[in-house]
Amino acid sequence: MDEETILENFRNELRNWLEANCPKALRDSAANTKNSPRQEDHAAWLKACASRGYTTPTWPKEYGGGGLSKEEHSILLEEIDRIGTHIAPVSFFGTSMLGPVLLEFGSEAQKKEHMPKITSGEIQWCQGYSEPGAGSDLASLQTRAVRQGNDFIINGSKIWTTGAHHADWMFCLVRTDPNAPKHDGISFILFDLHQPGVTISPLMLISGQSDFCQVFFEDVKAKAENLVGELNAGWTIAKRLLQHERSMLSGGMPGGARPSKKESGSQKATAPRSYLAESARPYLGEEGGQLNDPILRDQIAQYELDSLCFGLSLQRSGQEAKAGQGPGAASSMFKLYASEMNKRRSELVMSIQGASGLGWEGEGFTPGELFETRGWLRSKGNSIEGGTSEVQLNVIAKRVLGLPD
Amino acid sequence: MSLVLSEEQHLLKQTAAEFISEHSPITHLRAMRDTADPIGFSKDLWKEMAELGWTGILLPEQYGGSELGMAELGVLLEECGRTLAPYPFLSTAVMGATAIALGGNEKQKSNILPGISSGEQIVAVAFQENPRFAPYAISTSARPSDDGFILSGQKAWVWDACGADQLIVAARTSGEPGDRRGISLFLVEPSCQGIAITKTQMVDSRNSARIEFDDVIINSEALVGELNEGAEILDAVYERCTTALAAELFGISQEIFERTLEYLKTREQFGTLIGTFQALKHRAADLFCEVELTHSIVLEALRAIDEDRPYRERLVSAAKARASDTASRVCREALQMHGGIGMTDEVDIGLFMKRAKAAEIALGDSSFHRNRFAEVTGF
Numbered sequence: 046m047d048e049e050t051i052l053e054n055f056r057n058e059l060r061n062w063l064e065a066n067c068p069k070a071l072r073d074s075a076a077n078t079k080n081s082p083r084q085e086d087h088a089a090w091l092k093a094c095a096s097r098g099y100t101t102p103t104w105p106k107e108y109g110g111g112g113l114s115k116e117e118h119s120i121l122l123e124e125i126d127r128i129g130t131h132i133a134p135v136s137f138f139g140t141s142m143l144g145p146v147l148l149e150f151g152s153e154a155q156k157k158e159h160m161p162k163i164t165s166g167e168i169q170w171c172q173g174y175s176e177p178g179a180g181s182d183l184a185s186l187q188t189r190a191v192r193q194g195n196d197f198i199i200n201g202s203k204i205w206t207t208g209a210h211h212a213d214w215m216f217c218l219v220r221t222d223p224n225a226p227k228h229d230g231i232s233f234i235l236f237d238l239h240q241p242g243v244t245i246s247p248l249m250l251i252s253g254q255s256d257f258c259q260v261f262f263e264d265v266k267a268k269a270e271n272l273v274g275e276l277n278a279g280w281t282i283a284k285r286l287l288q289h290e291r292s293m294l295s296g297g298m299p300g301g302a303r304p305s306k307k308e309s310g311s312q313k314a315t316a317p318r319s320y321l322a323e324s325a326r327p328y329l330g331e332e333g334g335q336l337n338d339p340i341l342r343d344q345i346a347q348y349e350l351d352s353l354c355f356g357l358s359l360q361r362s363g364q365e366a367k368a369g370q371g372p373g374a375a376s377s378m379f380k381l382y383a384s385e386m387n388k389r390r391s392e393l394v395m396s397i398q399g400a401s402g403l404g405w406e407g408e409g410f411t412p413g414e415l416f417e418t419r420g421w422l423r424s425k426g427n428s429i430e431g432g433t434s435e436v437q438l439n440v441i442a443k444r445v446l447g448l449p450d
Numbered sequence: 451m452s453l454v455l456s457e458e459q460h461l462l463k464q465t466a467a468e469f470i471s472e473h474s475p476i477t478h479l480r481a482m483r484d485t486a487d488p489i490g491f492s493k494d495l496w497k498e499m500a501e502l503g504w505t506g507i508l509l510p511e512q513y514g515g516s517e518l519g520m521a522e523l524g525v526l527l528e529e530c531g532r533t534l535a536p537y538p539f540l541s542t543a544v545m546g547a548t549a550i551a552l553g554g555n556e557k558q559k560s561n562i563l564p565g566i567s568s569g570e571q572i573v574a575v576a577f578q579e580n581p582r583f584a585p586y587a588i589s590t591s592a593r594p595s596d597d598g599f600i601l602s603g604q605k606a607w608v609w610d611a612c613g614a615d616q617l618i619v620a621a622r623t624s625g626e627p628g629d630r631r632g633i634s635l636f637l638v639e640p641s642c643q644g645i646a647i648t649k650t651q652m653v654d655s656r657n658s659a660r661i662e663f664d665d666v667i668i669n670s671e672a673l674v675g676e677l678n679e680g681a682e683i684l685d686a687v688y689e690r691c692t693t694a695l696a697a698e699l700f701g702i703s704q705e706i707f708e709r710t711l712e713y714l715k716t717r718e719q720f721g722t723l724i725g726t727f728q729a730l731k732h733r734a735a736d737l738f739c740e741v742e743l744t745h746s747i748v749l750e751a752l753r754a755i756d757e758d759r760p761y762r763e764r765l766v767s768a769a770k771a772r773a774s775d776t777a778s779r780v781c782r783e784a785l786q787m788h789g790g791i792g793m794t795d796e797v798d799i800g801l802f803m804k805r806a807k808a809a810e811i812a813l814g815d816s817s818f819h820r821n822r823f824a825e826v827t828g829f
């Protein structure tokens with residue numbers, strides 16, 4: 046059988062499988078209003094996706110992944126798109142951050158133990174990097190881990206830990222050699238949060254959500270077998286994980302700076318539209334199809350234009366990487382640009398909505414307006430999380446432009 | 451089409467970079483300026499470029515062209531931007547070639563196109579009359595006479611009109627200035643009675659002129675394309691030239707950014723390289739992102755024309771708006787980061803800034819194109 050036939054068979058089999066396994070209520074996402082999905086639908090779909098490893102489609106099969114080739118993965122995305130659904134979501138701390146570094150740095154036993162549970166959604170992970178005294182200067186972290194028999198004993202505190210209160214395990218940066226230069230005494234370790242000595246206090250954000258927490262450790266135990274990589278060699282792993290994080294953040298900002306797949310698709314024959322401009326019509330008014338406020342209209346145009354350029358740059362960087370033409374422009378550039386774009390978008394939406402964007406909750410505002418207002422506040426964190434914009438600029442200046450220290 | 455250069459395009463880029471930096475480095479433009487050269491470029495060098503297949507890059511082989519596309523033209527213009535090569539690509543290889551290839555009849559094609567491909571014919575396209583670009587604001591008129599037309603009016607900022615072998619003139623044959631319909635194109639010899647071409651000294655030292663038409667008698671064979679439907683051709687001419695300008699602006703941005711980066715790595719103050727100052731580092735990193743984003747949209751717009759994609763006006767306008775803003779910003783920052791020396795004529799930054807300004811304003815600046823982008827996107 047030639048490759049094309051194999052791929053065609055794959056597609057046909059996949060279609061049948063989707064038909065049989067994807068709950069009807071989760072399809073045709075936009076159009077489907079009468080059939081709102083129930084909890085059971087989500088659970089069934091997650092189970093189905095996980096059973097085939099589709100929540101982590103390109104991970105090797107032996108670690109619970111889908112084992113799909115690039116081509117098969119594209120087919121999966123196309124078919125999923127075709128029926129108007131999404132792959133059941135599992136925590137991105139596992140799929141986009143920890144998983145990829147385990148694949149690269151983890152032992153065979155660690156991969157076998159932890160990766161399948163990420164795929165199945167059984168274990169939720171959180172990221173223990175930042176500390177009260179160590180933010181941008183992450184390598185100055187002080188949380189201590191001391192070897193005691195088969196365990197490491199951990200003391201200290203992490204802060205801004207997203208989702209710690211819903212998480213089961215943490216991947217954590219700890220200081221294992223306080224006497225070495227700061228980058229050389231850090232280790233990367235995994236441990237269970239459900240144990241005595243772990244205290245998790247959620248922190249309220251300006252958006253009214255408590256997405257993140259401060260976490261305190263008092264003689265918390267991590268098994269030595271859960272040390273990833275060599276002792277005191279955690280900084281390399283930490284940095285690699287940050288690259289994965291930044292790539293993920295440049296594609297998936299809440300509110301989404303990345304243009305939809307359809308928009309970036311090159312051969313689109315239907316008239317181009319701007320979601321932002323369309324949603325501005327009721328607020329700004331229009332004349333002959335043109336938004337009435339010329340200044341906001343220009344700002345929307347500038348935003349859409351930049352967003353188009355950004356989407357094309359992501360596409361180009363992918364193609365360059367494939368063609369082996371130099372390093373695709375750094376993940377820092379995309380992280381920087383995506384977060385700044387997303388903040389810009391939210392500010393624009395606030396200008397457009399006027400007083401209708403000032404609601405906090407309850408009557409008098411549409412759910413969309415309330416969502417945008419909270420989103421505006423949340424977006425401010427985009428240029429702080431995963432390394433601040435200033436830090437991204439430092440990285441570009443140093444690593445890409447080669448500017449001196 | 452992929453946003454990565456193909457092997458052939460890569461090769462073209464290499465050849466272009468080598469040839470242009472050897473034969474038309476920025477000192478070439480300087481020399482043209484300082485000697486007040488009447489046409490601002492060397493006709494001999496243009497012929498050498500013709501031998502490389504560049505002057506007829508968009509033309510069919512039948513007329514001696516190399517039958518390549520906008521993607522390849524973009525590669526050339528990008529390199530021209532890097533050294534400010536003052537060659538008549540926009541006037542002749544893009545506008546003139548496009549107007550005749552798309553609108554001309556067989557006789558006009560065989561009269562003009564081979565000469566463009568061989569580098570022997572310089573064609574200037576006279577469309578603009580007002581300082582701010584408006585595509586159909588044409589009041590120069592061509593009124594019918596016994597066996598043809600009588601042309602009267604004025605054009606300004608006509609690229610490469612000094613010493614041109616042919617003029618293509620956009621004139622009104624019906625309707626009002628601003629109407630899309632009612633424009634017709636005419637192929638006219640510059641030596642015709644009643645035509646006065648006056649050189650204008652431009653900030654970018656390029657060949658540019660004012661042209662007066664004082665009841666110029668032209669015969670009906672001069673008409674290019676359909677009477678009153680000249681905008682059909684003109685739109686295509688504008689589209690290609692706008693995108694070519696974006697490619698040139700991108701080349702300028704790249705060059706000037708790289709030179710500035712180099713300066714940050716060599717100039718010392720306070721006992722250290724100025725590139726160690728974070729206030730400059732961050733701005734450099736930021737400019738880098740802008741230049742990268744510009745690169746992507748320029749490549750995309752060039753390809754969209756080659757592929758004849760629907761709604762490509764949106765990409766073309768995005769490319770011109772973006773490239774104009776980026777070039778302007780990079781030039782301003784480059785000058786600032788060079789300090790006092792950046793203000794001198796001796797250092798090239800000013801030359802880039804002047805050319806960038808001219809290219810930015812040509813065929814619509816960034817606010818013109820943002821407006822068009824919004825229109826095409828339906829708001």
Ligand SMILES: Cc1cc2nc3c(=O)[nH]c(=O)nc-3n(C[C@H](O)[C@H](O)[C@H](O)COP(=O)(O)OP(=O)(O)OC[C@H]3O[C@@H](n4cnc5c(N)ncnc54)[C@H](O)[C@@H]3O)c2cc1C
Nearest residue numbers: 172173174175180181205206207426429430431432433435
């Ligand atoms: C929504 C959100 C979610 C987060 N989730 C997590 C998580 O799950 N896990 C986790 O470990 N952390 C998380 N963080 C923490 C985040 O990584 C840190 O907040 C970030 O690295 C900045 O550290 P800091 O808050 O201590 O600020 P600081 O480092 O104190 O920075 C203060 C200001 O100084 C600037 N600055 C600092 N150093 C430099 C420099 N060298 N040059 C120029 N300017 C500089 C910064 O850019 C900033 O503007 C999250 C943060 C947010 C906002």
